Every structure is written in structure tokens, then in C-alpha cells.
Amino acid sequence: MTELAVLRKKTGLTQKQIANQIGISPKAxxxxxxxxxxxxxxxxxxxxxxxxxxxxIIFAAAFNYKM
Numbered sequence: 001m002t003e004l005a006v007l008r009k010k011t012g013l014t015q016k017q018i019a020n021q022i023g024i025s026p027k028a029x030x031x032x033x034x035x036x037x038x039x040x041x042x043x044x045x046x047x048x049x050x051x052x053x054x055x056x057i058i059f060a061a062a063f064n065y066k067m
Contacts, residue, residue: 003061
């Protein structure tokens, strides 16, 4: 499970709900959460702001499967 999945599950929200809250498509969120795609810097900032975590955590989470 990626760090993005852990963060989302702590909120109790679905992938679709988180995506809507952040302003991205559910498919985009799913691809970030599974490590299939890496969010662009602007999206990383939205995720960082939403979860109120340091950018290093989001950056590491985004590249979890690409290391």
C-alpha cells in the first residue's frame, strides 16, 4: 500500500471523494495512489495542502513504486 493510500484511508474517504476534494479525476487519483503515474507539481501541492503534510512526504509517496 502506498503512502497516498495510507493518507486517504486515514480520512475514511474513497478515492473518488478525495479526488473530488482535491479537484482531480478519480482515475488520476487512482493512478497516483497505485504508483502508475506521478502527479505534476501543482497536483502534489494540492495533495500536500489537503493532507497538511510536508511536501517531502508527498514527493516520496509519489515516487514510491519508481525507486
